Amino acid sequence: MLDIIEKYPILGAFGMTIYLTFFSAIGALVIGTILAVMRVSPVGVLRRLGSFYVNTVRNTPLTLILVLCSLGLLYILEINLADPKSPTSIVDNNIRWAIVGLAVYHAAFVCEALRSGVNTVPTGQAEAARSIGLTFGQSLREVILPQAFRGAIAPLGSVLIALTKNTTVASIIGVSEASGLMKEIIENETGGLPVFFVFALGFVILTLPVGVFFTSLSRRLAVKR
Amino acid sequence: MKARFGAAAAAVALALSLAACGSSSDSGSGSSGGTKLKIGIKFDQPGLGLKKGSEYTGFDVDVAKYVAKQLGTSEGDITWVQAPSAQRETLISTGQVDFVVATYSITDKRKEKVSFAGPYFIAGQDLLVRADDTSITGPETLTGKKLCSVKGSTSAQKVKDKYPNVQLQEFATYSECLPALATGGVDALTTDDTILAGYAAQPEFKGKFKLVGKPFSTENYGIGIKKGDTAMCQKITDAIKKMISDGSWQKALDANLGPAGYKPGTGNPPTPAACS
Amino acid sequence: MSAQSILFDAPGPKARRRHAIFTGLGILLAIGTLALVVWKLRAQGQLAPEMWTSLFTADVWTQYLIPGLINTLKAAAISIVLAMVFGLVFGMGRLSHNRAIRWVCGIVVEFFRAVPVLLMMYFTFNVYAVYDVFGADLNSLAAVVTGLTLYNGSVIAELVRSGVYSLPKGQSEAGLSIGLTPGQTLRSIELPQALTAMLPALVGQLVVILKDSALGTAITYPELLQQAKDVGTAYGNVIPAYLLAAVLFIALNYGLTRLAGRIERQLNRRGRPTRPTATALGPGADVVTDELAGANAFPGDATSR
Numbered sequence: 001m002l003d004i005i006e007k008y009p010i011l012g013a014f015g016m017t018i019y020l021t022f023f024s025a026i027g028a029l030v031i032g033t034i035l036a037v038m039r040v041s042p043v044g045v046l047r048r049l050g051s052f053y054v055n056t057v058r059n060t061p062l063t064l065i066l067v068l069c070s071l072g073l074l075y076i077l078e079i080n081l082a083d084p085k086s087p088t089s090i091v092d093n094n095i096r097w098a099i100v101g102l103a104v105y106h107a108a109f110v111c112e113a114l115r116s117g118v119n120t121v122p123t124g125q126a127e128a129a130r131s132i133g134l135t136f137g138q139s140l141r142e143v144i145l146p147q148a149f150r151g152a153i154a155p156l157g158s159v160l161i162a163l164t165k166n167t168t169v170a171s172i173i174g175v176s177e178a179s180g181l182m183k184e185i186i187e188n189e190t191g192g193l194p195v196f197f198v199f200a201l202g203f204v205i206l207t208l209p210v211g212v213f214f215t216s217l218s219r220r221l222a223v224k225r
Numbered sequence: 226m227k228a229r230f231g232a233a234a235a236a237v238a239l240a241l242s243l244a245a246c247g248s249s250s251d252s253g254s255g256s257s258g259g260t261k262l263k264i265g266i267k268f269d270q271p272g273l274g275l276k277k278g279s280e281y282t283g284f285d286v287d288v289a290k291y292v293a294k295q296l297g298t299s300e301g302d303i304t305w306v307q308a309p310s311a312q313r314e315t316l317i318s319t320g321q322v323d324f325v326v327a328t329y330s331i332t333d334k335r336k337e338k339v340s341f342a343g344p345y346f347i348a349g350q351d352l353l354v355r356a357d358d359t360s361i362t363g364p365e366t367l368t369g370k371k372l373c374s375v376k377g378s379t380s381a382q383k384v385k386d387k388y389p390n391v392q393l394q395e396f397a398t399y400s401e402c403l404p405a406l407a408t409g410g411v412d413a414l415t416t417d418d419t420i421l422a423g424y425a426a427q428p429e430f431k432g433k434f435k436l437v438g439k440p441f442s443t444e445n446y447g448i449g450i451k452k453g454d455t456a457m458c459q460k461i462t463d464a465i466k467k468m469i470s471d472g473s474w475q476k477a478l479d480a481n482l483g484p485a486g487y488k489p490g491t492g493n494p495p496t497p498a499a500c501s
Numbered sequence: 502m503s504a505q506s507i508l509f510d511a512p513g514p515k516a517r518r519r520h521a522i523f524t525g526l527g528i529l530l531a532i533g534t535l536a537l538v539v540w541k542l543r544a545q546g547q548l549a550p551e552m553w554t555s556l557f558t559a560d561v562w563t564q565y566l567i568p569g570l571i572n573t574l575k576a577a578a579i580s581i582v583l584a585m586v587f588g589l590v591f592g593m594g595r596l597s598h599n600r601a602i603r604w605v606c607g608i609v610v611e612f613f614r615a616v617p618v619l620l621m622m623y624f625t626f627n628v629y630a631v632y633d634v635f636g637a638d639l640n641s642l643a644a645v646v647t648g649l650t651l652y653n654g655s656v657i658a659e660l661v662r663s664g665v666y667s668l669p670k671g672q673s674e675a676g677l678s679i680g681l682t683p684g685q686t687l688r689s690i691e692l693p694q695a696l697t698a699m700l701p702a703l704v705g706q707l708v709v710i711l712k713d714s715a716l717g718t719a720i721t722y723p724e725l726l727q728q729a730k731d732v733g734t735a736y737g738n739v740i741p742a743y744l745l746a747a748v749l750f751i752a753l754n755y756g757l758t759r760l761a762g763r764i765e766r767q768l769n770r771r772g773r774p775t776r777p778t779a780t781a782l783g784p785g786a787d788v789v790t791d792e793l794a795g796a797n798a799f800p801g802d803a804t805s806r
Contacts, residue, residue, distance in 0.1 A: 269734045275734070276731070276735070278561075279560065279563075312630055312637050312721075315630050321636060397719070398733075398734060400733050400739050401739055404545075429551070
């Protein structure tokens, strides 16, 4: 077992897992917030576009989204996210498209988490904001969203944990993260329980603190009512 | 809502009835009395072992059929079993198939678990490029090029080890590589020349791709059987020899891989090794 | 759309003009993107009729897509049943009064919630294939079911636990005061109520399972996505085949999500609110039924992590 740990870049693979998680989490948060605003906005078309996005993306398997990102968007629509002339363009492109795919997919869940956060804001808050003459944008920015974010901390934490675990799917388009490496080790060396345990433990170490942190954060930031 | 449900139900019912038609018309030879055989093949390799609709075609399939005939089994008594690479040894050693004809390279590591009859074909790793591409003429012209192969395959591993200046896109299947090759996203697809020829011979890709024709490895395809079953090995070896000598081997090759303009590499047709 | 009106006033003439601009921009953006994609697909020959007509032949449906759909549903059905058993056992285990049982169940549940499903599938498939546990036909199905069961079972265990926690305290007190043991109270008073409240979240979990069963393609389980891949190989049209698979998945899961919403509304009508209403989104804002709902479906569930 020790020789396998030495021979294969296990830490590097988890590094890629963290890298993917970090950037797609930021992307998902940005896209998800825009979607959530669209879904509560006064403009009907934007509302419909928002819910179309969520219903489509949320119901598509992530595997399919990532394959369509790499094969469809990169190779067929020829949208390069890295210089196609660079000597590492394939690796770079795949990593960046994996991040885009993961962000796009989880944005739908971020949007739903924020909506559930908006749900925790009492009607009176919105009414008060309007009655002092705030516009939709102002009341969202100053009153609703800050409270919604605080109310949505726990579900947002769940999304982050799901995202961390879902980065494994990126192995299907050839990004060498943790699960891909485990598959390689299983095929070349041994498929014993210790190998699985090392990788499983890696994910426990990555996700458990996130869960604990977000739970305590959600308690600390909960809006007192 | 109800109307939509009805339409969906009707569509399913229609599809099911079509399924019933399909299965009753194509296999009317269930009781010919010969011994039954379960043969493992690939289901997803055009030109070698492909299940298209309810039919099985390809060079491996033809070899399997010929061998089966020599063993006294008619086509109707063959049960085709899907044999993905990862499961081939298991399928044989647990007796879930009688033998495996599935681009199965004879290697020492595999011989520890199963026995082989053959080789019935000698393949080699080659490159498939766009028909109008003249810049790639062999493995030595690959520097700076983009290659596509299947994740975890030996071909992918070999490229990584031998040609570090090559970029490699790894997909789950070669059929995902083809559209990328067609648009120029990658410059070549690499794996066994037989598999490449099989894809290039598909009517959908006719004239779009060509084989470079400079194999840089040797893969001896054998028929995998239960370890130590010398009697079976002898019978299959005789069948392979007969297939080569009576011209059926060449005919099967032309029919399946011919449309790609594929010429088998040196050493073909091979002489099957003696059974031990 | 009356729910939204809590957030903004009825638009005046200026706002109406602004909304019209946004509407135009939104439509333009949507149509523009679509047109660009279609144009490029066409230029790459992906819209050639023969790429698509072969998808609508009887063979493709009877030999690939319908069997694939059946396999997807089969894996999902077996997994949801086993996951419910797993969830009930370990959820009750976490509520046990025996500290050792509580701890063991807690560790098991937290472990399987933290490990990616794909990792479990890779591992169990390898074990099943090497030791030939279920036979070559069933090994991949078994691996898919194992992965889905362990993960979703753990999520359901958490649902059970938080469902019981969210019940009014009086329920268990009443049970205990009429002389039931804690175990009896849990089984005959608390669980039945928790389970009804869980129902929409359970259907939501089924959507997760259905979607995750597509991971089976990584270990060659012939589910819908894998079959679409085989169609693409046999007929030389992977991209159209994948797009069709996406449409089928979306239709299936969207239907299930709608079902979850309906069940929730029915439960609400029976006077069992599964979540507080009357908030900024207004009453009746639709349900969150997905993996997020997982651990956080119930208010007051801060202890689940």
